[in-house]
Amino acid sequence: MKNLLLNNTDLSFSPICLGTAGFGGGKLDKNAAFRLLDVWRDLGGNVVDTANVYGRWVDGTNMGEKIIGQWLSQRGKHALTVATKCCHWSPDAPGVSRVRKRCAKADLEESLGALGLDCADVCWLHRDDEDVPVEEITGFCEDLRNEGLIRYYGLSNWSAERASAAWEDCVRHGYNGLMGVQNGHSAPVLPAGDPTLRCYTPDQGEFHRKSGIAEMPYSAIGNGAFCIMADAGVRVMNGEVISVGDESKISDEFTRRWFTERNLKRYGALSHYAGESGLTMLEACVAFHTGRDYTDIPVIATSRELGLYELCAAAEKRLPPEAIEAVESI
Secondary structure: OOOEEOOOOOOEEOOOEEEOOOEOOOOEOHHHHHHHHHHHHHOOOOEEEOOOOOOHHHHOOOHHHHHHHHHHHHHOOOOOEEEEEEOOOEOOEOOOOOOOHHHHHHHHHHHHHHHOOOOEEEEEEOOOOOOOOHHHHHHHHHHHHHOOOEEEEEEEOOOHHHHHHHHHHHHHHOOOOEEEEEOEOOOOOOOOOOOOOOEOOHHHHHHHHHHOOEEOOEOOOHHHHHHHHHHOOOEEEOOEEEEOOOHHHOOHHHHHHHOOHHHHHHHHHHHHHHHHHOOOHHHHHHHHHHOOOOOEOOEEOOOOHHHHHHHHHHOOOOOOHHHHHHHHOO
């Protein structure tokens, strides 16, 4: 995989990023996670996405970061670039914002201890607080850079309007730490859930084109929903299912979550363009991101080593721009 240099930074990232929310969280134990990280590095992947809260739902600690830290201690602390996150709300007080410098610093110090690092290459603000002026937030992020805790910071689950205001504030003050926006974004439209999460909107795309700041979306292939549909032989027309080859592969719960009219129309359009381009559905779902006219590095999780080979191969494929635009416009 050919690395991408992120605009206005010295960060060079592989075209896809490995998501690690499942590390220690019930999907992957330490040994399985170690094997996955080894394969990821061997295939040319150089960045992983984690967070201070990953694994807390198991034992109350940042277990995911601890596993990555143990791997780095054996393979070398610079074997991979680690992007972490801070300022997630507390499980004990989900309605209380933690988008404050003291919370960011406390989370970062804990994360760095678990990872065995002195400084994080990237730290995402895991949430926004629209009651806090962006000038205050960019200001304390720059403070954290000056204190040597982080090199760059990003905005996760922020609206395009707030991200744009933050970027403009950085330009106004000559700050150069803001490197990206991370919201939910995939060809399958993600089901509604936690109201504090943000999904991609067309004005976010315009923001990326204008600013040159990278998008690094989570849930970037929509939990593999379209891949499952393609594997089951789902055929659609005008937003309606006309046949399913193997109904045993499509549960009632899956149907409820993913068989919306919009998703079925998107699936039909992407299937058409994938066929024209000679791509598998997985390749088309990845190319939905990597073929954009701005930097889009999708964050994708897998628990299978074979899945990494498939994802890395998919990162080399491309959809024509008109295909991406057509699917996105549905």
